[in-house]
Amino acid sequence: MAHRTSQDIRFLNRFEVMQRFYADGGARTRQELAAATGLSFATVANLTAELIDAGVLVESGRLESGGGRPRALLAVNAERGALIGVDVAETSVRTELFDLTLRQLHVMERPLPADGVAPDVVVAAIEAGVDAVLAATGTPRERVLGAGVSVPGLVEREGGVSTYSPYWSWRDVPMRSLLAERLDVPLHLDNPLKASTLAEMWFGGGREVDDLVVVTLRAGVGAGFAIGGTLYRGATNSAGEWGHTCLVLDGRPCRCGSRGCVEAYVGTRGVIETLRAVAPADPLAHLPDDAATLRSLALRAADGDSVATEVIARTGRYLGAAVGSLVNLFNPQVIVLGNQVMEGLGEQLLAATRSALADHALAQPLRAVDLRRSALSHNAVTWGAAAFALEGFLGDRELFGSVSRTRAARSRTK
């Protein structure tokens, strides 16, 4: 069984207070933080004192209260250091530099070769990207509090190993070891699904809820879970591989080797496959660029084009059935739908999905769930990768709470 320590609670409460600041970037009084988190004023006072000592929060002003003492306004200290988020995608490596308020300072995107990319090519692209964003902003490397790197596929997080990446058939690539000396900053490795989910938890639809499902719809398809306010990882950090859930037994072939998987219907290629089924001769069905195909489909559907409308209706029907199962299984408070397919087909797909969902989800959990599009104002993967670095920094035992650390060590000999 999992042990929870008072140290864990302290971390979680610290994260929770910090999340209030990322909701809208505004300053907060301690009273507002207590009201928003449900923590006592005394606990908030302790947590904010620690965060001010560590230079993470600063007093940014005072709020006059009717007659009483003015209340201090606290804000995240943007200058405390920088965070890096890296999104290794199928065709490019995107590297972004953020200040501690998670405001983007600089971005650098470098294309990858079309096929069979070797690990050293990706490592070199990440190194060049990091060097470039630091140089462009004049940020000394020692001001970087951490870098989060998202690599597609399955990731063994503690060791920083890409255990399996389907794009390039990587197996057991020790990314952290390869990157450690070249980057010389604290490194946090995970995959796009986990990064997108963390981004929703910190900056998006998951800020206010305990139980959240984040459905990512791009070439690959996933369902990230936050449970009790914590990212759920499973036994070997591969939880959320929803794309290979069987939706249609013996249905369409999937690139995973099986048939009828969710991804084969609602991933980018799945949508184009549906287009080919609806209108085999349509020129749109044979464009090389999937993202452009999705955008053209949406434009045609908005014009009332019957082929495009039918493709979106069918995709919504598949997605509604698949998401209905998530509603029944998880009974979540919020489901966020995001990424290319959703960005491309937008409100029309959401409406078709909602309608199909009612045929598949049970009435009670359906009433309890809020299904919405992602409203993140920024690239979910790089932002979430930077949030991994932020969490790593906020969990630093050297910086925070050495007293409770000693206590925890004393009470636990194993």
Added chain:
Amino acid sequence: MAHRTSQDIRFLNRFEVMQRFYADGGARTRQELAAATGLSFATVANLTAELIDAGVLVESGRLESGGGRPRALLAVNAERGALIGVDVAETSVRTELFDLTLRQLHVMERPLPADGVAPDVVVAAIEAGVDAVLAATGTPRERVLGAGVSVPGLVEREGGVSTYSPYWSWRDVPMRSLLAERLDVPLHLDNPLKASTLAEMWFGGGREVDDLVVVTLRAGVGAGFAIGGTLYRGATNSAGEWGHTCLVLDGRPCRCGSRGCVEAYVGTRGVIETLRAVAPADPLAHLPDDAATLRSLALRAADGDSVATEVIARTGRYLGAAVGSLVNLFNPQVIVLGNQVMEGLGEQLLAATRSALADHALAQPLRAVDLRRSALSHNAVTWGAAAFALEGFLGDRELFGSVSRTRAARSRTK
């Protein structure tokens, strides 16, 4: 976000220590408890002192250690009180009385009418069952520490309301209010899926793991989750409604009104439906008793009967595809398969399921998971229902840790 308090940790650690005793019923030294739980000796000494004060644990002997002081052996005090578990099923109400070691003292099963059972009939059957097991064992009512009642369908736990029960089309039946005065013992209401999952967590395959899925296969089909050693309930306590996951889009009609649901293939009726598809004229396909049909099927398959073998093979194929999705989504350490269908078709179905699973689960989470049949020595639902009462008793704030209660109250004003 969920708040965790030091009080929560204390509860969870208390549960964890107690679970060691239910593993095999044997006595334990504090040293063994510390080694088995990973808690420090000091923490175990505190927790056991509290449990001894409350009369839950007793010293049951001494263990001579080579040269050193003899170590006290602790055991659960069977005489501390009694627990009741009630399983309201489609055709009967089963009531069991247990001592605090969860040993069964008496059982009473009362049939229910065939159709349209009204709440007062069930309430009367529960009352009569409880009266009967207490009378038969000479147990005074004030010795009952709590009763867990499992009602099929969706249950609103805090209020003790059966919000929807498909068997009898109950809606919003206030079971706790109806039962409270008649039983006059602390009541804990939930459904068979949650009870079965809790039974595996306390007494079965979940004792040693954090992340567990319990698949229940009877008339209804469910998947209960333990996450981080805690039963996962979802936003409105309906998590785990796996039976209505879409397995075959536009497939067999399901009693929920949708089509192609998992339950329509691997629930009791689903197996019989498959038998009808394989051999429409087979007399076994038209017996009135589903459980007897399953047993006959298994006997015939053991004799090499081709119809029975084909039915089990197909059912394993459906179950493997459906369970494969759970493996991909949850990446659990253990999946336990249980209840009538599994009891009926046993090892043959398990083997067919394992074989199909390899076609649907991703390699990495498949390697991480241990798929097994339930090995509970007792009725999962009544045992789990009694475990709800045990957890309620062990979480009693009047009995345990009034000091930490005061501390928790002080640190949290809301």
